[in-house]
Amino acid sequence: MKQYELIVGLEVHCQLATRSKLFCACATDGFGEAPNSRICPVCTAQPGVLPVLNAQAVELAYRAALALECRLNARSIFARKNYFYPDLPKAYQISQYDQPFSEHGKLLIRPKGAAPKTVRLTRIHMEEDAGKLLHEMGALKIDGSLVDLNRAGIPLIEIVSEPDIRTSEEAYAYLTSLKEVIQFVGASRCDMEKGEMRCDANVSVRPLGQEKLGTRAEIKNLNSFKNVKDAIDHEFRRQVELVESGGRVVQETRLWNAEKQATVSMRSKEDAHDYRYFPDPDLVPLTAAPERVAALKASMPELPSAMRARFTSELGLSEYDAEVLTGDRALAAFFERAVLEAPKAAKTVANLLATELLARLNAEGKGADAAPFPPAHLGRLAGLVADGTLSSKGAKDVFARMWETGKDPRTLVSDLGLSQVSDDKQVLEWVTQALAANAKAAADLRGGKDAAIGAIVGAVMKLSKGKANPALVNKLIKEAVKA
Ligand SMILES: [Zn+2]
Incomplete structure (x- = not known):
């Protein structure tokens, strides 16, 4: 059987730690709160509204990019990513496409049981989150779906890696390092349980020694680092078995089912042109002035x-x-x-x-x-x-x-009254008493049974009510039995 190589690139979304959404003043603290309690005309796409970019979100996004050694582009563009889905009231998501705010970074990872390694980052772009479809509320099963827009417009960065990852351990280490750095500079809290950090994995295989990359499958629904690792291991086996049995990997989006420990096909993967990206005419280009970038760099921890x-x-x-x-x-x-x-x-x-x-x-x-x-x-x-x-x-x-x-x-x-007694005279007095009161242990110690020292030390500690300096006690006992 041929040997195969695993190729993985990761796309990680982190919620920027702002108090308000990316293009409106709604609060970002809607997790666990009543559905649609954090909404306004902007994030629900009422007619006639206009987005206003959150300056704090930009600041945090820049900090994340600098910490990941990315270049900040002097000019970047917000683009509309068009698709229809009930959790997206505008029918487009404001994202960045061919001119993201940041590119060409790198991250040092430390995989378990292997040498540290650098993973290159392709780009980081800013975008808004979509809402959420609810199929149940607590114990109540809903007939159909309801829409909660508390998350619609939450500021995100998407960090895209090059396909540099070769093992599931490396993927795990990448996420660990990424989370550490992003949290450290305060860009995101990365709380996965609250959906503040999410990961998609692009996985392909190729025969060892082959240059050309295989067709990749994108795996979604990876809501813990362990799931990412398990899903990659599973997907590697699935693709190798498929190729070995004469099949062909198709470009598609697959969902990880943690219960079944398997990925299942969700839909054929869209290409970028399916989204009809174009620059959002409601937003001016984002510029990163050199003096602002310099000040930001100086303030990095x-x-x-x-x-x-x-x-x-x-x-x-x-x-x-x-x-x-x-x-x-x-x-x-x-x-x-x-x-x-x-x-x-x-x-x-x-x-x-x-x-x-x-x-x-x-x-x-x-x-x-x-x-x-x-x-x-x-x-x-x-x-x-x-x-x-x-x-x-x-x-x-x-x-x-x-x-x-x-x-x-x-x-x-x-x-x-916890001060240790380190006074030589006082400690020696206790040592002398302890040796006299424990004749057998003292004789053993003089006879070369080193383990017998424990009994004498214990006796000194008892006499001193635990206050004798243990290092001094040991030293003085050894001196006393040698003399
Ligand atoms: Zn709003």
């Missing part, structure tokens, strides 16, 4: 990949910790401000953040900006661990109180 590199090389964090911290912009900012307070204890700050803080934030469904204490407090807590004032157990206790009270850790350490 450091991106997660650059930040990860800096955290590992300059602060000595592990890849894993750097990954956790840069997974969310607010968390990364919290970490950076905390480290200012304890520059030499970055690892301890990262540990406290990744374990204690993140566990509690996640449990309460909060972001780092909702932490009940300022970042400096976490930095100070790490500093207290680093200078030996607090044991790691003590740090956990103080952290718990910080979470409840928001108080400064230094105040809490003295309030709770």
Whole structure:
């Protein structure tokens, strides 16, 4: 049997994080609200209305494009994409066609178990979303369909990749990186459950070594990263089996059925000319003035990949910790401000953040900006661990109180009497007592049974009520048995 290569290009729609729609003042918060509660004459296409472009949407779209290393075109055109469907009241969608606002980007992806790789982006364009057909409302089955236009006119960007993706793992990694970057620059919240990020996959196969691309099928209805991965794997097998049995892949749109774990044919795929694109005469061309682009570039935050590199090389964090911290912009900012307070204890700050803080934030469904204490407090807590004032157990206790009270850790350490005892004389006194009271363990230790140290350390901790500095205790016991 011939070997086949999988070729995938992805088209991802992200909802821009604006408060109002792309061409009218209707709110974008209609998810889960009453149908048609976020509509006006513009987004329902009443006669005589005119669209007005949302400046904030343009700003966010540009930020996404710059973060994805795309070129911003000096001039771009909004075009009408004509098709009839009940969820589209104008019978055309305002989109961009041959002159999109942005082209030629790239995204570094890190597929599981493989080397990092760059996927080229063909283009990013702006467009409005359509409405939604309802076939049921809650438990109520509707006889026929009802139309909800809350989503009609919601601002989207469509990010189109080149067919550079070769495995379903790469597709998964692409979506992960894309979401990370887009969220990081604040262009979209990318909440898939609310339809704020959607993905279509163009999948084809070709015999290994062949240059010409095979006919592709477009797969829709992919509402999770896992679905994208599963659908691509399934579609690869389907196309290879089809070709091997003498059949031919046809250009069509297929729907992913997650229950059946299969794609099913929906319709033959339209070509661009079927949509009768033409420039929308109601909208002037969009221009990206050089000074505006320059200002925007200057305001772009450091991106997660650059930040990860800096955290590992300059602060000595592990890849894993750097990954956790840069997974969310607010968390990364919290970490950076905390480290200012304890520059030499970055690892301890990262540990406290990744374990204690993140566990509690996640449990309460909060972001780092909702932490009940300022970042400096976490930095100070790490500093207290680093200078030996607090044991790691003590740090956990103080952290718990910080979470409840928001108080400064230094105040809490003295309030709770948690300071570690690092005074040599005091600790040596406890060590001497512990050795005398545990003659067998002491003899074993002198005889070379290193494991016996545990019993002596335990006895010292009991005598000191847990306050003896463990590193010092270990050191003094070893010195005492050698003497
Ligand atoms: Zn409206």
